[in-house]
Amino acid sequence: MIRVRLACGFLAAGMVAATAAWAPAVERATGEVPVAATVSQPPSETLSPLLEQALPNVRGKTFTSAIVDFPPAARAVPHRHGKAFVYAYVLEGTVRSRLDGEPAHTYRQGENWVEQPGAHHVLTENTSRTQPAKLLVIFISNTGDKLKVDDPPR
Structure with missing residues (x-):
């Protein structure tokens, strides 16, 4: 035995x-x-919604704010934000980001970027292997649309 x-x-x-x-x-x-x-696989990010509210002066549009936490070495899968306009502000740490057709850029605490509707976000990662990173993200989207759509697996 x-x-x-x-x-x-x-x-x-x-x-x-x-x-x-x-x-x-x-x-x-x-x-x-x-x-x-x-x-x-590296760890992924966590999105925590803060506020979602229909824009009273823009029919059919919604304002959503969220905190996105990236543990050390975390990387988001390539994704899109549908037809949403996106504003991202680095609250903590360092994040590397790349949109399709553009070079990668590293953003540090206090820096920000925007993503146009339909943009393909091919890279978002915490550059640190030991420290977390955190973003404040604002979405202006069509009411009812999903805020993040991951690329389908190959």
Whole structure:
């Protein structure tokens, strides 16, 4: 019985090692990341809404403010904000951001940027591996629209 348990343990360890070895090859060949390979994905951001209110002087538009927290080394998946106009202000830390067709830019505490409606946000990440980063984000969107739509997985 002990030999069977040891053999099962060695087999499981070998399967984990084999998965680590073949996962990058599967991703290169198919564009898909095997489930076992997703364990090493960087942490993601957390969006906490502060206020959502219809704009009284602009029919069909809503103002939404939110805090976006990025743990150390966190990276958002590529996404869009639909038809929303977006304003982002760095409250804490350092964030690297890149919109499709533009160079990456690093923003520090007190700096800000805007995203035009329909912009494709291909990179947003906390540049620090040890310190959190935090943004205040303002959305002016069509009432009822989703504020963030992640790119579909490949």
